[in-house]
Amino acid sequence: MAEPERPKAQTEGAAPAASATHMVLIPSYNPGVKLRDTLHAARAHWSPVWVVVDGSTDGSADWLRAQAAQDPGLRVIVLPENRGKGAAVLHGIELAAREGFTHALTMDSDGQHPAELIEQFMHASQAAPQAMVLGVPQFGAEAPRIRVLGRKVSNGWANLETLGAGIGDSLFGFRVYPIAPLIRVMRGQRFMRRFDFDPEAAVRLAWAGVPPVNLPARVRYFSADEGGVSHFKYLRDNTLLTWMHARLFLGFLVRLPVLLGRRLLPSERPNMKH
Template sequence: MSTSHAVSPDADTWVRLAPYRPCIVIPFYRHEQAITAVIDRLKPFGLDCWIVDDGSGEQSRGALHAIAAREASWVHLHQLAQNCGKGAAVMSGCACALARGYTHAVQIDADGQHNVADLPRLLECSRAQPHALVTGIPVFDASVPRVRFYGRYLTYFWVWVETLSFEIRDSMCGFRVYPLATTISVWNEGNVGRRMDFDTGIMVHMFWRGVRVLSVPTKVTYPADGVSHFRMLRDNLRLTWMHLRLLLGMGLRAPRLTLGRRRQ
């Protein structure tokens, strides 16, 4: 994928009345210890899957190629030449899926924290309202780090301010179902962050576009030997900058958002 924000094909040229065809997109960065188990748990659902290697390097390449060879009938490996960020990886996989005729993509993390048994519930909700963005709402167990658990509430507050709505109940869960054409169209506008700011940013921008956000509770577990790529200082600064930009964007959209709330 190039260093620009845009991905191809141009989503606006696609017919939006296509039959419902979901697939899976997994952004991957150095989670070679967990990805095999994630793929094994996803296999029974019978969905095509794109693993997007976000420039992980040689250490991960062997594990990914082994999976792609063993599960060649349904797993597709797409490799980025350099690390571009989670958002760029997700949207690169979504572009591959849209080009193959898929209408929706399930984003799921590669580290094994998401409960894949809830996949049918997310898809059922998405199939019933195919123009909506369906997202998981984490139900945490004792494994969640306390600082990350309470830190989410700060993001909840700012997202409610940025949308003038409580419709987005959680914007940070990486287990969700995207309507591909609309999502890629929003991404191509170039206003969504590429890294740890992606999950929240894309959801707020899609809400501003008029996309409904539907929520499904799902269990989230932090593996004891899991690898986190969140960098406390750098990524918190990036998230702060994201919320400042979203607040400015909300200011421009406030009259329309307020009118929409009154109509509801």
């Protein structure tokens, strides 16, 4: 078996060699001042990096276009109106698939996700290309307690709905997806277009037989004084998540015989020790 593709060794300060299969995809909506740090860190660790500007109204699209004009490893795609995170990701991966990419690492543009782990996650994906590589957040003391507790509830539902497939975290958006199965599950229904994207993607990919590989990843919550931006709306987004898990639980009941069959006759799974 051929060795998985890895970027060539870099000299200090040199740009990373471009991958022909694995790309970084950053959906971005009014990200605030952390966008610059996020982009520079992502480009320091991987090439190519694509940013999908999801109808931002803060002028960030102009700055990104100016950066892309100077950086062949950066591509900027601007959507005319805000469609939601999932819709932005779908738009990006459909374009990426047409250009031959097979995997996409998604990360937020607001600085919460650890760009320094991009290479580790990509290498894990290259070693197990049939898998989705899921970040399991390691929270600092600044993390809002209500968000941490809410995540535990969502994780419990996700693992129930997949019959314990091993989803380490259902909500953390720092992860590597195999593009082809993700496009199939998203095209198959009209959901997964907004805040419900990350948990529903993990569950539906597990239903489709895509195994998870879980890796720990630091997450940072920035205060407003530090430039932090949050588009999370407690009532709206928790209502959306509740409706999503109700739908997924019904889907789980329909798929239960198949999931039980997989459990009784497990197929070969990737090595999850990374």
